[in-house]
Amino acid sequence: ESRDVFNAAAIELNGSIYILYRAMDRANTSTIGLAVSEDGVTIKERLSEPIYAPRADFEAKRGSPTGNSGCEDPRIVHIDDALLMTYTAYDGVHPPAGAVSSISVDDFLARRFEMWSAPFLLTPDGVDDKDLVLLPEKIHENYLLYHRINNRICADLLPDIAAGKRVSRCIEIMAPRHGMWDGSKVGSAAPPIKVGNNWLMIYHGVSRHATYRLGAALLDSSGTSLLARTADPIFEPLEKYEKEGEISNIVFSCGAIVRGDTLFIYYGAADKVIGVATASLAHIIEALS
Incomplete structure (x- = not known):
């Protein structure tokens, strides 16, 4: 991770928040690193080696x-x-693709990271398909997978989530809004969060000036x-480290945690560093009412 760290997923287990982040070396190869926080902000531990690296x-x-190249932009549910991690797999030549790997909770907590399952693709060959996010609950025994086409x-x-099972259709969830802050492109950020019977989706929107911002949407059950x-x-x-970096004017989230009424959003800033932003969950839901 000598070049950049950014675009972090997050999962809470046994009272600790595990932050899985994209780490890039000087050869521009991406792996997945791990940091741990108790309060959601202060990093208590940061491993010296990646917990997941390109294998396929x-x-x-x-x-x-x-x-x-490598394993980019993880999301985890x-x-x-089991913990299922979706991510963007890229070899530097073919279009980016969506992949998945899994590990048991017990193995993850015991730091047996060699137990990650062999990864496989969930998106069609030859299609630029990114921002894969799984809904954290099954819907009528099916996995619901969000992804970005165009x-x-x-x-x-x-x-099921098994080798050979790939997405084959686009149930449109959300499109850009012409002339607005998300008028060029939209994509899933963190896995959706259950609020009552519905789901809160944090998503990124890209303007025609290529600025990445975050918005919120409410989905049905x-x-x-x-x-x-x-x-x-x-x-x-807004901050200098969000406006200046490898790519300017970007906040890009892959993970969020809720504690009480506080929403912790973990994000990559300008493709260079990792930050966390907090907000009142109730205020966001009110804005969607």
Whole structure:
């Protein structure tokens, strides 16, 4: 991670928040690092080695030895007794693809990271398909997977998460709004959060000036129907480290945690560093009412 750390997922287990972040070395190869926090802000522990690294052909570096490649932008959910991590797999030549790997909660907590399952692709070959996020609950025994085709958020139902099972359709969830802060592109950020019978989705929106901001949307109990969406962003680049970095004017989230009424949003700033922003969950829900 000698070059950059950014775009972090988060999961709370046994009272600790585990932050899985994208780490990039000087050869521009991305791996997944791990930091741990008790209060959601202060880093108590940060491992010196990645917990997940490229293993499959579809994420092995091809082409330029210093081109981007590897395992990018992880999101993680806890379903049954397993942690499922979706991420963008990139070999530097073919279009970015969506992959998944899993590990049991027991193995993760025991730091047996060699037990991550062999990764496989969930998106079609030859299609630029990114921002894969699983709904943290099954819907009628199916997994609901959000992904981004072109400039909009899509979803598809999968009966199981197994090699050979790939998304085959786009149930449109959300599209850009012309002339607004999210008018160029939208994509899922953190896995949706259960609020009552519905789901709160934090998403990123890109303007025509290529500024990345975060917005909030409310989905129905199935996770497939959009009920409401904030007119304005809930978070945008303001600090110097969010406006200046590898790529300017970016806040890009892959993980969020709720404690009481506080929403912790973990994000990459300008593709260079990791930050956390907090907000009142009730205030966000009120803005969507």
